[in-house]
Amino acid sequence: MSSQPTPATLPRPAFAPSVSRTLATAARVLRQLRHDPRSIALMLLVPCVMLFLLRFVFDGSPGTFDSIGASLLGIFPLITMFLVTSIATLRERTSGTLERLLAMPLGKADLIAGYALAFGLVAVIQSLLATGLALWGLGLDIVGSPWLLLLVALLDALLGTALGLFISAFAASEFQAVQFMPAVIFPQLLLCGLFAPRDTMQPVLEAISDVLPMSYAVDAMSEVLRHPDVTGDFVRDVLVVAVCALVVLALGAATLRRRTA
Amino acid sequence: MMNFSGVAVLARGLTVVRGDRTVLRGLDFSVLSGRITGLLGPSGCGKSTLMRAVVGTQAKVGGTLEILGRPAGATELRPRIGYVTQAPSVYDDLTVRQNLEYFAAVLLPGRRNRDARREYVTRAIEDVDLASHADSLAGRLSGGQRSRVSLAVALLGTPEVLVLDEPTVGLDPVLRRDLWDLFHRLAGERGATILVSSHVMDEAERCHRLLLMREGEILAEDAPDDLRVRTRSETVEQAFLRLVDEADALQESRR
Numbered sequence: 242m243s244s245q246p247t248p249a250t251l252p253r254p255a256f257a258p259s260v261s262r263t264l265a266t267a268a269r270v271l272r273q274l275r276h277d278p279r280s281i282a283l284m285l286l287v288p289c290v291m292l293f294l295l296r297f298v299f300d301g302s303p304g305t306f307d308s309i310g311a312s313l314l315g316i317f318p319l320i321t322m323f324l325v326t327s328i329a330t331l332r333e334r335t336s337g338t339l340e341r342l343l344a345m346p347l348g349k350a351d352l353i354a355g356y357a358l359a360f361g362l363v364a365v366i367q368s369l370l371a372t373g374l375a376l377w378g379l380g381l382d383i384v385g386s387p388w389l390l391l392l393v394a395l396l397d398a399l400l401g402t403a404l405g406l407f408i409s410a411f412a413a414s415e416f417q418a419v420q421f422m423p424a425v426i427f428p429q430l431l432l433c434g435l436f437a438p439r440d441t442m443q444p445v446l447e448a449i450s451d452v453l454p455m456s457y458a459v460d461a462m463s464e465v466l467r468h469p470d471v472t473g474d475f476v477r478d479v480l481v482v483a484v485c486a487l488v489v490l491a492l493g494a495a496t497l498r499r500r501t502a
Numbered sequence: 503m504m505n506f507s508g509v510a511v512l513a514r515g516l517t518v519v520r521g522d523r524t525v526l527r528g529l530d531f532s533v534l535s536g537r538i539t540g541l542l543g544p545s546g547c548g549k550s551t552l553m554r555a556v557v558g559t560q561a562k563v564g565g566t567l568e569i570l571g572r573p574a575g576a577t578e579l580r581p582r583i584g585y586v587t588q589a590p591s592v593y594d595d596l597t598v599r600q601n602l603e604y605f606a607a608v609l610l611p612g613r614r615n616r617d618a619r620r621e622y623v624t625r626a627i628e629d630v631d632l633a634s635h636a637d638s639l640a641g642r643l644s645g646g647q648r649s650r651v652s653l654a655v656a657l658l659g660t661p662e663v664l665v666l667d668e669p670t671v672g673l674d675p676v677l678r679r680d681l682w683d684l685f686h687r688l689a690g691e692r693g694a695t696i697l698v699s700s701h702v703m704d705e706a707e708r709c710h711r712l713l714l715m716r717e718g719e720i721l722a723e724d725a726p727d728d729l730r731v732r733t734r735s736e737t738v739e740q741a742f743l744r745l746v747d748e749a750d751a752l753q754e755s756r757r
Contacts, residue, residue, distance in 0.1 A: 251618050254581035254609040254659040265607035272604075273595045276639065337591030341655070344557050346580045347608045500561040500575065502520050 254346060262347055266355025270329070271362070284325065284363060288317040288371040296379040303380070307466060310381045312435050314372055314390055315462040318364045318398035319455065320426055326360055326405030327418045334409065343499045353494050357402050364398030365391075385465035389475070393461045396482045400454055403489035410496035429455035434463075454485035508535035510663055510695035511556055515565035518551050525551045527718045528565065533697050533711075538689050540706050541699040542742070543715030549699040550588060552715070553665050556697065557585045569663060581609060584656030588667045590648040591655075594641030598651050601640055602626055602658065609659040626654040629684060646673045653681075657688070664688065666698040670705065682708045703739035714742055721745045 274281060292310060299306040333339045342352060372390050375381040383390065408425060412418035432442070432450035439450045450456045461478035468475070511533035518526040525548045533539045541549050554560035555567060558575025567574040570582060592601045606619040627636050630650040635643060640651050653669055666685075670678045682705070688694040689710075698709070706712055706726055714721040714729075722729060722745055726738055735741040 251621060251660065252610065252615060259611040261611035261613070262608055265604060265611060269593070269596070269600075269604040269607075272600055273593060276595045336594070337587045337589055338593060340559055340587065341585065341591045341605075342608065344559050344580060344583070344585050345605070345608050346577075498561070500559055500563075502561045 259351075262351040263354045263358065266347075266352055267358040267362075270356060270359035273329075274359070274363070280325075281363075284321055285367050285370055288313075288321070288367060289374050291317070292371060292375050292379060303382070306379075307382050308463060309435065310375050310379070311383060311390070311462045311466045312433070312459045314368070314375060315393050315397045315458040316430065316433075316435070316455065317371060318368055318394050319401040319404075319458065320422070321367065322360050322364055322398045322401030323405040323408075323426060324419070324422055325363075326356060326402045327409045327412065327421065328405075328415055330356070330406050330409040331412055331415060331418045335414075339497070340501070343497065349494045349497045352497065353406065353490060356406065357399060357490070360402050361395065361398060364395060364401075368394035368398070383466050384469050385467075385471075389465045389471065390462065393458060393465070393479060393482070396479060396486060397455075397458045400458070400482055400486040400489070403486045403493055406493035407489050407496060410493070426455075429453045432456065433459040435459060454482055457481040457485075509533070510535040510570060511697065512568045513566065516552075516555065516567050517564040518548070518555055518560055519562045519564070520551065525718050526555070529718075529720050531713055531720050531723050533695060533713075535695050536689055536693050537710040538685055538696045538698060538708070539711045539713060540709030541697060541713045541715060542703060542706055542738070543701065543721075545701055547715045548718045549701075549715060550667055553585075553667050553697065553699060556663075557583055557665050559585075581659060582662045584659070584661035584664045586649075586653050586656045586664075586666045586669055588671070590640075590645075590652035592640045592648060592651045595639065597637050597639055598627065598632055598643075598654075599623065599636045601651060602654060605655045606658050622658050622660075626657045629657050630654045631680065646677060649673070650677075650681075660692055660694075662693070662695060664694050664696045664698075666696065668699055668701070670700065670702070678705075703737070703742060706738035712738065714745060716746060716749070721749060 292313065295310060295313065296306055299309070368391055372387055372394065376383070376387055404425060408421045409418060412421055432439070432446060432453055433455040434450070439447055439456060442450065457478040461475055461482065464472050464475040464478065509532045513529050513531050516526055516529040517524065529552070541552065543549055551560060555563045556569060556574055558579065563574065569579055572579050596604070602623040603619070606622050610619050627633055630653055632647065632650055632654065635647060640648055643651065649669065653666070656664060670681055673681065685696055685698065689696055709726060711725050712729060713723050724732065729738060729741045730736070733741040733744045735744055
């Protein structure tokens with residue numbers, strides 16, 4: 242072990258909010274991911290394989306593939322990012338690194354924004370691959386712009402990150418965190434209009450589906466599917482998803498406690 | 503910086519409640535600047551809770567607790583305290599260097615600090631003698647190596663106060679000696695105040711001062727030599743046992 246004296250020239254750390262802490266956190270999350278190529282492959286390829294399967298499941302009715310395929314382009318990023326974030330933040334909580342970070346000059350917003358940024362980037366790549374494959378490889382027919390599909394997919398990914406962060410506070414183990422996936426995602430999946438139009442559901446269920454964010458994600462996707470321009474409904478749907486994501490992110494931030502029992 | 507007469511940590515009536523249990527019961531103690539203070543006591547006596555209170559991560563802390571003249575947990579204290587938890591808290595899926603680079607970026611963000619960060623990281627890796635493993639994944643290291651990575655993180659930024667929760671547990675005798683040499687260098691050369699816990703009494707001999715704890719209370723606060731003389735004991739362990747017996751006898755006679 243060395244015995245260098247203190248380099249007197251080294252600056253002492255001080256606490257000031259900084260964008261570079263957010264960027265450093267995002268870079269760290271991506272570095273962790275890079276040491277895990279299998280997870281990257283699963284995140285990027287599984288949605289593509291599912292779309293591929295779906296295309297040939299509905300071989301006889303391309304119209305059905307169009308509507309379900311477009312909806313799934315919005316749902317995949319939500320599910321993937323939910324899983325990835327809930328496990329990643331849970332590991333951060335259980336490994337003690339969260340306690341260490343919060344005892345250091347790191348703002349909660351720096352940490353959350355870092356995660357959102359890193360996983361957002363992964364979501365963009367995932368969505369580019371899935372959307373590209375669906376539109377140009379599998380002949381998914383949409384009337385609107387593919388960029389709008391991508392925008393919705395990105396917001397869905399953000400929503401998934403937010404939900405995962407929030408839920409990780411209630412899971413005591415990775416085992417539990419995975420069990421939260423069906424509990425949080427499946428009801429939304431059933432009620433979002435993917436299996437039956439929402440206005441044909443039993444009125445109580447329709448009312449519930451009106452307050453679940455995934456419903457708006459799927460609605461936004463079908464707006465792009467059917468209309469060449471940005472419609473008022475599309476703007477509303479996108480805003481609902483974005484606001485939901487921000488609210489849940491704030492709730493998630495509230496679950497990060499500097500002082501714990 | 504080296505202020506031997508100064509008090510780095512001051513506690514008056516420090517009380518911590520966890521659930522419905524009072525873990526620390528009205529503690530009074532002080533930790534002197536630039537010295538190594540050993541926090542000793544059996545497992546479960548409240549050592550970790552006391553350290554978490556000092557670092558500012560413990561909830562429900564009552565009484566007075568000041569670190570460097572500021573109330574524990576104050577924002578401006580965060581860059582000035584280095585904290586090592588009992589279980590190594592590092593990212594297993596990053597290399598040693600990547601772990602340190604990230605935590606250094608949290609402490610000293612920004613492009614203009616890049617050179618300082620690199621220097622801090624290199625020095626921390628050398629401090630804990632892990633230069634040969636700098637590019638290994640933390641998850642692939644042995645338990646002792648991982649806890650040294652965790653210690654290296656706490657050394658970044660030359661904190662004025664180091665709070666170390668059982669840093670030598672599970673290490674072989676050579677490494678334990680090397681780490682204690684390092685603690686003495688940190689206190690002697692960098693002027694760091696060190697609060698280090700252990701349940702191994704023979705490590706007490708290497709501290710400047712001791713806080714002996716039992717069941718949420720401080721039994722004694724003294725230098726190891728004074729403690730032995732006062733209790734007419736050969737070792738700190740004996741002194742501790744004698745103090746425990748005295749405390750028990752006192753409790754009995756009060757009934």
